């Protein structure tokens with residue numbers, strides 16, 4: 001009996017100390033650490049940088065925006081503004097880290113005597129609950145792409161998979177395609193049913209924005225609308241901008257209309273472009289969901305600077 005008890009204790013001990021193969025990856029998904037980085041941008045004491053929350057997530061976390069005003073802010077015609085939106089899909093860590101670094105770079109830029117033309121709004125973590133959940137999710141869930149979660153100890157073991165794919169929850173051409181709330185692609189019961197998408201919608205409606213770059217992973221792609229249909233986009237300028245951005249990033253990036261892979265109604269870029277009439281693209285960064293080396297960061301930074309200092313400054317793709 002004593003032996004059996006000891007054996008049982010031994011197995012319990014082993015299972016408690018079994019190495020989690022995702023331990024190192026989980027450490028990347030720490031919302032509090034990102035908040036600390038966002039707050040430390042304030043330490044730069046750049047008077048043109050504002051940091052504020054655009055609203056709260058389902059779980060009550062702030063959705064932070066770093067605003068870096070250009071000298072043309074508020075001056076009619078010359079005032080151009082770019083929104084850089086971090087991924088809504090929690091697993092796509094690179095598409096949080098790249099906007100975070102861009103925020104750190106642009107906040108510092110003027111202090112380094114480098115001025116950029118456009119005003120930037122950067123939202124690195126659009127889905128804070130889903131992002132932070134990657135640290136504690138019972139099974140490191142590689143396709144986790146949704147916003148909220150429930151207590152995994154609830155009686156129904158599948159319940160922690162409940163949540164909404166925010167990139168299917170926007171109103172432009174939204175469709176109720178999936179009724180199963182545990183589906184990775186659940187679009188929500190109706191458009192803008194989620195606090196995160198509502199916060200972004202209201203923010204965009206209250207601010208003049210000229211261009212949106214939404215970031216996801218992976219694919220080495222620069223995608224342009226439409227997401228909901230394969231009918232070709234009739235906007236040769238936006239297609240050309242996408243091509244230019246792909247070629248500046250280099251490293252094998254190419255362009256594609258979003259729906260060409262598969263049609264996805266209710267996407268972010270369709271709402272920006274179709275509903276709000278704002279030019280919008282999505283960059284699918286890298287060849288993996290997570291690229292800890294950030295191999296494409298410098299190329300993306302160059303492309304964003306081109307967008308600001310060439311395209312928006314000259315109001316033309318011709319330099």
Ligand SMILES: [Zn+2]
Pocket residue numbers: 087088089092216217
């Ligand atoms: Zn994504």
